[in-house]
Amino acid sequence: xxxxxxxxxxxxxxxxxxxxxxxxxxxxxxxxxxxxxxxxxxxxxxxxxxxxxxxxxxxxxxxxxxxxxxxxxxxxxxxxxxxxxxxxxxxxxxxxxxxxxxxxxxxxxxxxxxxxxxxxxxxxxxxxxxxxxxxxxxxxxxxxxxxxxxxxxxxxxxxxxxxxxxxxxxxxxxxxxxxxxxxxxxxxxxxxxxxxxxxxxxxxxxxxxxxxxxxxxxxxxxxxxxxxxxxxxxxxxxxxxxxxxxxxxxxxxxxxxxxxxxxxxxxxxxxxxxxxxxxxxxxxxxxxxxxxxxxxxxxxxxxxxxxxxxxxxxxxxxxxxxxxxxxxxxxxxxxxxxxxxxxxxxxxxxxxxxxxxxxxxxxxxxxxxxxxxxxxxxxxxxxxxxxxxxxxxxxxxxxxxxxxxxxxxxxxxxxxxxxxxxxxxxxxxxxxxxxxxxxxxxxxxxxxxxxxxxxxxxxxxxxxxxxxxxxxxxxxxxxxxxxxxxxxxxxxxxxxxxxxxxxxxxxxxxxxxxxxxxxxxxxxxxxxxxxxxxxxxxxxxxxxxxxxxxxxxxxxxxxxxxxxxxxxxxxxxxxxxxxxxxxxxxxxxxxxxxxxxxxxxxxxxxxxxxxxxxxxxxxxxxxxxxxxxxxxxxxxxxxxxxxxxxxxxxxxxxxxxxxxxxxxxxxxxxxxxxxxxxxxxxxxxxxxxxxxxxxxxxxxxxxxxxxxxxxxxxxxxxxxxxxxxxxxxxxxxxxxxxxxxxxxxxxxxxxxxxxxxxxxxxxxxxxxxxxxxxxxxxxxxxxxxxxxxxxxxxxxxxxxxxxxxxxxxxxxxx
Numbered sequence: 001x002x003x004x005x006x007x008x009x010x011x012x013x014x015x016x017x018x019x020x021x022x023x024x025x026x027x028x029x030x031x032x033x034x035x036x037x038x039x040x041x042x043x044x045x046x047x048x049x050x051x052x053x054x055x056x057x058x059x060x061x062x063x064x065x066x067x068x069x070x071x072x073x074x075x076x077x078x079x080x081x082x083x084x085x086x087x088x089x090x091x092x093x094x095x096x097x098x099x100x101x102x103x104x105x106x107x108x109x110x111x112x113x114x115x116x117x118x119x120x121x122x123x124x125x126x127x128x129x130x131x132x133x134x135x136x137x138x139x140x141x142x143x144x145x146x147x148x149x150x151x152x153x154x155x156x157x158x159x160x161x162x163x164x165x166x167x168x169x170x171x172x173x174x175x176x177x178x179x180x181x182x183x184x185x186x187x188x189x190x191x192x193x194x195x196x197x198x199x200x201x202x203x204x205x206x207x208x209x210x211x212x213x214x215x216x217x218x219x220x221x222x223x224x225x226x227x228x229x230x231x232x233x234x235x236x237x238x239x240x241x242x243x244x245x246x247x248x249x250x251x252x253x254x255x256x257x258x259x260x261x262x263x264x265x266x267x268x269x270x271x272x273x274x275x276x277x278x279x280x281x282x283x284x285x286x287x288x289x290x291x292x293x294x295x296x297x298x299x300x301x302x303x304x305x306x307x308x309x310x311x312x313x314x315x316x317x318x319x320x321x322x323x324x325x326x327x328x329x330x331x332x333x334x335x336x337x338x339x340x341x342x343x344x345x346x347x348x349x350x351x352x353x354x355x356x357x358x359x360x361x362x363x364x365x366x367x368x369x370x371x372x373x374x375x376x377x378x379x380x381x382x383x384x385x386x387x388x389x390x391x392x393x394x395x396x397x398x399x400x401x402x403x404x405x406x407x408x409x410x411x412x413x414x415x416x417x418x419x420x421x422x423x424x425x426x427x428x429x430x431x432x433x434x435x436x437x438x439x440x441x442x443x444x445x446x447x448x449x450x451x452x453x454x455x456x457x458x459x460x461x462x463x464x465x466x467x468x469x470x471x472x473x474x475x476x477x478x479x480x481x482x483x484x485x486x487x488x489x490x491x492x493x494x495x496x497x498x499x500x501x502x503x504x505x506x507x508x509x510x511x512x513x514x515x516x517x518x519x520x521x522x523x524x525x526x527x528x529x530x531x532x533x534x535x536x537x538x539x540x541x542x543x544x545x546x547x548x549x550x551x552x553x554x555x556x557x558x559x560x561x562x563x564x565x566x567x568x569x570x571x572x573x574x575x576x577x578x579x580x581x582x583x584x585x586x587x588x589x590x591x592x593x594x595x596x597x598x599x600x601x602x603x604x605x606x607x608x609x610x611x612x613x614x615x616x617x618x619x620x621x622x623x624x625x626x627x628x629x630x631x632x633x634x635x636x637x638x639x640x641x642x643x644x645x646x647x648x649x650x651x652x653x654x655x656x657x658x659x660x661x662x663x664x665x666x667x668x669x670x671x672x673x674x675x676x677x678x679x680x681x682x683x684x685x686x687x688x689x690x691x692x693x694x695x696x697x698x699x700x701x702x703x704x705x706x707x708x709x710x711x712x713x714x715x716x717x718x719x720x721x722x723x724x725x726x727x728x729x730x731x732x733x734x735x736x737x738x739x740x741x742x743x744x745x746x747x748x749x750x751x752x753x754x755x756x757x758x759x760x761x762x763x764x765x766x767x768x769x770x771x772x773x774x775x776x777x778x779x780x781x782x783x784x785x786x787x788x789x790x791x792x793x794x795x796x797x798x799x800x801x802x803x804x805x806x807x808x809x810x811x812x813x814x
Contacts, residue, residue, distance in 0.1 A: 002144060004147075008151070009154060177371075183371075185247045267422065357430040361427065362425070364424070367423075372420040382400070382445065471497060476512040550607065573626065575626035581626075581644055701749075706749055
């Protein structure tokens with residue numbers, strides 16, 4: 001099974017930027033994939049392939065695995081057939097559909113180990129009028145067994161204009177119904193929305209698509225939409241009647257925002273590994289993939305407003321849109337009716353949910369949407385499982401809720417439904433709610449729920465237990481059962497009164513005790529502490545390897561997440577597991593873990609093949625393997641091409657405090673005579689902190705589009721202030737140099753100002769005038785210079801600003 005995204009949206013919505021940022025994010029966090037030939041999930045490092053199917057996109061910021069330009073060029077089509085850009089794009093997609101074998105052949109080598117991102121053109125009629133795009137996707141799904149989610153981007157600034165917002169809703173609804181894929185609507189560039197003024201309502205109104213009648217008063221204030229008031233009202237009613245459209249928000253430069261969207265996409269297409277936010281490592285990798293930070297200038301989006309007005313125009317409003325929606329409305333209604341015919345699965349809604357759940361100690365509820373393809377695939381399996389579980393003693397009840405219906409939205413929100421289908425296990429008459437994490441076929445559902453419906457720990461006769469008790473009662477047993485209930489999702493708990501059923505018949509064990517059996521380190525470890533918090537900590541600590549292994553084995557995934565979530569110092573050894581010295585390295589590293597883990601150091605050994613994402617993120621070179629990498633809170637240490645007998649001495653040097661931290665730095669430039677000075681890690685303190693000057697320092701990334709836009713502005717500032725010897729404008733590549741902990745750089749570009757008086761200030765201005773004004777007001781005095789009164793300083797600053805800007809303009813012209 002191969003997973004991926006179909007990235008669509010109108011021109012200027014940010015599709016190409018999205019594909020670039022998302023591909024970096026997914027590449028660095030790694031993916032998991034399903035292997036239908038085996039039971040469960042197979043773990044492996046997943047590469048990401050971006051497929052450009054937009055013939056008009058001739059400037060690609062991402063590495064393109066497949067490019068439609070190798071099949072057909074838009075410029076050639078326009079020239080040979082006398083077509084404009086729109087007609088040319090339709091022709092190109094028609095041509096691709098007729099030559100779909102070309103694309104299938106290109107995709108064949110990628111589907112074994114790649115996650116796919118399809119970057120489509122922005123011409124909207126391709127997604128709700130013409131059938132070629134849908135046909136292309138459906139053919140690929142059928143031929144290559146793909147599971148794809150449509151990610152439909154809409155520029156968030158359309159929310160600031162009620163007419164444009166209604167147009168965006170209509171476009172989203174039409175596209176959802178036409179494409180017939182799991183679908184997520186995204187308000188992109190949400191970090192820029194405040195640049196367009198205040199919203200008429202809070203943001204939730206626009207993301208949840210609440211009662212559109214509230215927009216009418218604001219629509220009437222616009223002469224364009226007021227003229228077609230009745231038509232606009234009818235369109236709003238159509239959107240409300242469907243009740244399908246809502247939005248999630250996205251700042252492609254913010255790691256948490258991208259991570260939340262990935263979880264929604266993973267849920268929508270069945271890609272279950274969506275807990276990326278539980279790993280500090282994964283979030284850190286996501287931060288690197290996030291393009292450019294949260295304080296940004298708006299990207300140029302010429303043509304967006306014209307496009308939005310076109311959607312609002314009377315020609316679109318009317319017959320064409322409604323004629324498209326009406327037959328699909330009937331189709332959706334038919335699907336909904338068919339879905340409701342099931343008998344074994346209870347149908348719940350906001351009216352009866354509390355009553356029904358309150359009558360059951362254990363009940364399973366599926367939150368679905370009638371238009372969701374994966375929900376429709378699950379429906380017969382879920383129904384079959386429900387029928388089988390009715391005969392269980394006691395019966396296990398399966399129910400469903402149409403979470404897309406207006407009346408059930410609050411109910412879905414209460415149960416944190418972020419994608420379809422979402423299945424919740426409710427216990428204690430609704431007192432607790434847990435994710436269903438079992439199989440999706442009928443037999444698997446039945447087996448999983450039978451285990452979940454029973455007690456958290458069961459008495460056994462032959463299988464290895466955890467708890468050994470003289471009798472199955474008393475305070476120790478109750479504490480054990482309480483902890484078992486809390487941790488049952490992560491551990492299989494068992495208990496017994498007969499120590500003879502322990503492996504090898506260990507009758508010497510005397511209860512009450514908890515014995516934790518381990519597939520690593522020592523075979524088991526015992527505890528007789530039954531305070532609930534202490535018992536939970538014992539299981540967590542003892543159930544964690546002394547040395548975590550970073551490889552492709554699925555059994556290690558949960559340990560990796562916990563390892564990188566730990567805030568302490570991390571010691572990592574990366575090597576090739578096929579190295580003849582691998583066993584010697586393991587022996588030495590395990591010994592180091594035994595000796596130094598008490599120093600709040602956790603240990604990891606990683607195979608270089610499986611650890612490519614980690615090596616890339618931490619800036620480590622594969623040519624330096626085998627290497628030791630120690631990551632502390634404010635420093636890091638690297639020992640390249642290490643030998644087995646050097647492992648213990650190196651760790652001892654670290655714990656003794658005699659190791660010098662490693663600082664990644666570009667070479668100090670021999671010539672540095674440009675207006676904007678180049679700073680590297682090795683000379684940052686000399687240039688910034690020890691120069692006695694006022695320094696404005698920009699941290700940038702070479703791939704950052706916002707950094708490219710800021711570059712000429714900083715150049716203008718530097719030229720303007722060239723006669724002030726006490727001011728330095730500088731820049732540092734944050735991807736090629738370690739950024740000192742003095743600077744909280746969370747995205748690019750980030751700017752800091754260090755005054756000659758010793759004040760370090762973050763700054764986010766984006767115009768030359770703003771930056772010069774900020775420097776003038778915050779710079780320190782020259783040595784021996786008398787302090788000027790504030791009014792005189794302001795006057796002089798204003799005069800200097802004008803003179804320097806004129807001088808800069810003249811210099812740049814020459």
